[in-house]
Amino acid sequence: xxxxxxxxxxxxxxxxxxxxxxxxxxxxxxxxxxxxxxxxxxxxxxxxxxxxxxxxxxxxxxxxxxxxxxxxxxxxxxxxxxxxxxxxxxxxxxxxxxxxxxxxxxxxxxxxxxxxxxxxxxxxxxxxxxxxxxxxxxxxxxxxxxxxxxxxxxxxxxxxxxxxxxxxxxxxxxxxxxxxxxxxxxxxxxxxxxxxxxxxxxxxxxxxxxxxxxxxxxxxxxxxxxxxxxxxxxxxxxxxxxxxxxxxxxxxxxxxxxxxxxxxxxxxxxxxxxxxxxxxxxxxxxxxxxxxxxxxxxxxxxxxxxxxxxxxxxxxxxxxxxxxxxxxxxxxxxxxxxxxxxxxxxxxxxxxxxxxxxxxxxxxxxxxxxxxxxxxxxxxxxxxxxxxxxxxxxxxxxxxxxxxxxxxxxxxxxxxxxxxxxxxxxxxxxxxxxxxxxxxxxxxxxxxxxxxxxxxxxxxxxxxxxxxxxxxxxxxxxxxxxxxxxxxxxxxxxxxxxxxxxxxxxxxxxxxxxxxxxxxxxxxxxxxxxxxxxxxxxxxxxxxxxxxxxxxxxxxx
Numbered sequence: 001x002x003x004x005x006x007x008x009x010x011x012x013x014x015x016x017x018x019x020x021x022x023x024x025x026x027x028x029x030x031x032x033x034x035x036x037x038x039x040x041x042x043x044x045x046x047x048x049x050x051x052x053x054x055x056x057x058x059x060x061x062x063x064x065x066x067x068x069x070x071x072x073x074x075x076x077x078x079x080x081x082x083x084x085x086x087x088x089x090x091x092x093x094x095x096x097x098x099x100x101x102x103x104x105x106x107x108x109x110x111x112x113x114x115x116x117x118x119x120x121x122x123x124x125x126x127x128x129x130x131x132x133x134x135x136x137x138x139x140x141x142x143x144x145x146x147x148x149x150x151x152x153x154x155x156x157x158x159x160x161x162x163x164x165x166x167x168x169x170x171x172x173x174x175x176x177x178x179x180x181x182x183x184x185x186x187x188x189x190x191x192x193x194x195x196x197x198x199x200x201x202x203x204x205x206x207x208x209x210x211x212x213x214x215x216x217x218x219x220x221x222x223x224x225x226x227x228x229x230x231x232x233x234x235x236x237x238x239x240x241x242x243x244x245x246x247x248x249x250x251x252x253x254x255x256x257x258x259x260x261x262x263x264x265x266x267x268x269x270x271x272x273x274x275x276x277x278x279x280x281x282x283x284x285x286x287x288x289x290x291x292x293x294x295x296x297x298x299x300x301x302x303x304x305x306x307x308x309x310x311x312x313x314x315x316x317x318x319x320x321x322x323x324x325x326x327x328x329x330x331x332x333x334x335x336x337x338x339x340x341x342x343x344x345x346x347x348x349x350x351x352x353x354x355x356x357x358x359x360x361x362x363x364x365x366x367x368x369x370x371x372x373x374x375x376x377x378x379x380x381x382x383x384x385x386x387x388x389x390x391x392x393x394x395x396x397x398x399x400x401x402x403x404x405x406x407x408x409x410x411x412x413x414x415x416x417x418x419x420x421x422x423x424x425x426x427x428x429x430x431x432x433x434x435x436x437x438x439x440x441x442x443x444x445x446x447x448x449x450x451x452x453x454x455x456x457x458x459x460x461x462x463x464x465x466x467x468x469x470x471x472x473x474x475x476x477x478x479x480x481x482x483x484x485x486x487x488x489x490x491x492x493x494x495x496x497x498x499x500x501x502x503x504x505x506x507x508x509x510x511x512x513x514x515x516x517x518x519x520x521x522x523x524x525x526x527x528x529x530x531x532x533x534x535x536x537x538x539x540x541x542x543x544x545x546x547x548x549x550x551x552x553x554x555x556x557x
Contacts, residue, residue: 011259063101112434154217348424364479369488420452440509
């Protein structure tokens with residue numbers, strides 16, 4: 001009998017259709033049955049000995065909430081038969097598919113950087129998990145407010161920072177004295193990370209009932225992934241890197257990327273079609289990953305989702321980079337062209353433009369100037385010895401955000417100004433980011449007469465569940481200070497860096513903790529809320545944690 005190994009994950013939902021992702025224990029037919037007669041089925045496909053299905057659900061009506069069940073070869077496997085089998089004493093309501101109706105507000109919760117939470121009976125050394133606490137709140141009041149979509153902006157798994165439990169599992173599988181040591185090495189080990197993260201009972205239920213959009217960041221593969229051409233050459237010289245990268249891309253395609261696509265996009269995807277037509281699609285997906293490594297511009301991980309009059313563009317800022325020091329770019333030409341086309345397509349048809357990029361566009365001024373200076377050094381602006389120093393510093397200090405790609409930073413500023421100006425301009429353009437283990441709001445300004453009509457905001461929220469060392473807290477607080485801004489300009493001057501074409505100021509934060517931001521978009525109004533997971537006083541585990549509102553403000557009245 002087929003068993004449910006992982007999932008279900010409700011990935012896509014619009015007014016009439018949805019997709020639900022599952023992993024089964026053997027080949028079978030996966031079926032979703034809605035209480036109103038809606039549903040769908042799909043035969044599993046096989047990758048590296050694992051069996052997956054992405055079930056298209058049709059027959060849904062706009063503005064409805066439909067409980068659903070999952071069957072494998074006709075046997076019900078979800079909901080689980082009892083709470084104890086999920087590893088949690090909490091009773092969860094039925095998983096549902098909520099479909100939007102025209103004119104409904106859009107609530108979008110977002111964040112990044114999530115270490116898998118430990119079992120409920122163990123102490124959580126980094127504090128309660130924001131996703132766990134969100135799940136608990138929704139489960140306690142199923143009819144209350146919930147996000148319409150959960151946007152996860154990178155580091156959904158940590159291939160290079162494994163938990164004690166995963167290290168023990170790895171040690172039983174291979175000799176950890178051989179590289180890559182306690183980091184994951186292949187596809188099978190990546191599946192362990194997804195099990196550890198997505199079998200968390202609260203997160204498992206949350207992902208079964210709230211649609212999700214995902215994009216990778218560096219730790220989904222390795223810290224500082226694609227930071228520079230020299231870094232990539234060093235990695236390719238190791239014995240383990242190729243298998244690690246290919247396995248990371250393969251597992252991302254299976255676990256995250258497929259669910260990002262709409263049913264129409266899935267139907268038009270040649271790789272997805274080919275994988276479903278063969279008994280074992282491993283070689284096909286591996287060949288695809290090889291091509292993505294050898295010719296990054298031939299593969300697009302970025303995608304677009306429209307929620308009524310809200311447009312979300314999720315942008316790949318890792319695999320799409322151009323690393324040649326003389327032509328460094330956050331996005332290759334094809335990716336930049338795609339982003340421009342999606343931003344300007346049917347302008348006037350959306351009231352809010354959201355650009356999801358795992359890495360913040362606007363950083364504290366000191367950090368921005370240090371990254372621009374470092375990029376100049378690495379280009380050789382101060383000679384070879386400074387270039388070598390710059391490369392060492394770039395890797396050690398993670399100097400690889402948009403500011404480290406000055407031409408790309410300027411191009412994004414120009415595109416946002418164009419999108420937000422003139423007839424048909426949206427009310428807001430929001431850049432959604434994570435990565436930097438704190439949260440803040442920043443607002444840019446352009447020279448007089450050049451700025452957009454739309455309100456423009458950098459909204460950064462991280463981590464969902466991770467450590468926030470004291471050095472990060474102190475460093476980023478200082479980085480936003482007036483003195484740090486003066487210091488940054490002196491540093492940038494050493495590299496001959498021109499001033500950026502825009503200025504910006506922090507208008508909220510910094511906030512530190514395990515947290516989520518929620519955007520509520522209603523017509524042309526936008527409201528932002530930041531919530532942090534806080535443990536109950538005296539609690540030894542995160543079971544009694546709650547989300548508490550730290551900030552709430554109007555971005556657009």
